[in-house]
Amino acid sequence: MIRFDNVSKSYPGSSGGLREVSLHILPGEMVFLTGHSGAGKSTLLKLVGLLERSSRGQVWVNKHNLTRLKPADVPLLRREVGMIFQDHRLLVDRTVFDNVALPLVVAGLGHQEIRRRVQAALDKVSLLKKARVLPVTLSGGEQQRVGIARAIVSKPPVVLADEPTGNLDPELSHEIMQLFQEFNQVGVTLLIATHDLALVESMQKRILTLEQGRLLRDSRSSEST
């Protein structure tokens, strides 16, 4: 589902990025990405979501070689990858419904189908009653759930989350993780970057640890050895 073959990403004038990272995430896996700030977690997610291109090596997502992907195909790849951010990235002047519907609108679905899917996604994150309000009237946890609904509404095979619980209290963080687990149970591949080690360990899932751009530890490999 997601494969990195000796992938490096460097930024001019910066020591950040990734250095020769190789990894393989299978379909239906739920994987946590941990490490200190600047370890390369966000860079790795950006490479998967094609917000960045690798400097060296090859990145495969859902059988697409992103290294060779034409610019015109970038939007199509992004439709196969749901993305969740710490700052939610919602359209403040659109309703919750419109925000969640956005991936379906860009994909060209009909009105009926959009309504059906958005209602299902909002129901999943328990926000169906708030479909017609603006995101600014919601709490941080609710806004994050809108972001999650938007990421899963088009049923992408891969969902990426960059510090999804960064601004949430432990109870809300746990609720969000439960949601991710539910998506994972229906076959969605999840790659979640977080520095909340306690939360990660409580989930008992595969953990990839990055340090200074290198893959320091893969819990699956550790288990197998």
Added chain:
Amino acid sequence: MKARKRQQGFNRRLRPATWLARHAQVLFSSLGRLWQRPLGSLMTLLVLGIAIALPLGLHLLVNNLQQLVSQWDSGASISVFLKENTDEKTVKTLVRTLQTEQTIRDIRHVSPQQAMEEFRQHSDFASALELLDDNPLPHVLLIYPRDAKIPAKKLQVFLQKLENHPEVELALADLQWVERFQGITHIIQRAALVLAVLLSLAVLLIIGNTIRLEIQGRRDEIEIIKLVGGSNAFIRRPFLYEGFWYGLFSSLIAMVLIFLSALALQNPVSHLASLYQSDFQLSGLAITTTLGVIGSSVLLGILGAWIAVHQHLGDMEPD
């Protein structure tokens, strides 16, 4: 190599009905965006409307002047003054001879008596004329050429030819001022063309700049749309439709401005024309011109929007 073979394509198919529905929705939502900021949109549209109305007004002026000139053309003539003491019989023979000329459309003979009568009626010297013993006015032939727009050189040759007749004292053309007037009309016509080109460029820049500001104001939205898989075409579309609306509405405003200006000028022009015994009426824009202006404005709107979007969309990648 194996990995390359495994690479899958993307589903790009979009049903025609969905495609049409999407365009229709964006068409009206972009109109709604203009409506959301009525004052700003109206000010921009008025500026654009005036920019379109200026060359259009000049074009209309030229058209009306040409119409006026064509009326004068048909009445313009060459006055041929015959020698003193030329008798009626000789005049008739000369008229018959001249009528065989291909270049002459019509000839009107004004006898000395008729000339005296006209002079008496149209001048303030009626009482003075009573004091004259003899009628000093000669026979005059008013010659209407078939082509009123004779070039100056040909006209000179023609006048010379008329003067070569032994009965002719003098041949004078009152076509020259028409020619000069046509020259002025051509200058105005050219000025209208230059103005149209310059103001079209201004329309393009104004719409382009308006769309550029719109794009910058919606930077966050554009980045989020790109994040969820929105293509450049999807992002570009509402801005192009906005350009379409700007072009359409500004051309309609220009038409209204022209109509109101023509309405304001109609009575004074008719009054002035009546002073010259003319029934000249200001004519409005032809339907083909109207449609052409609307079409060109819409195209300029879309082009201006396209340039703005093309310049700025590439800079807006999500991070």
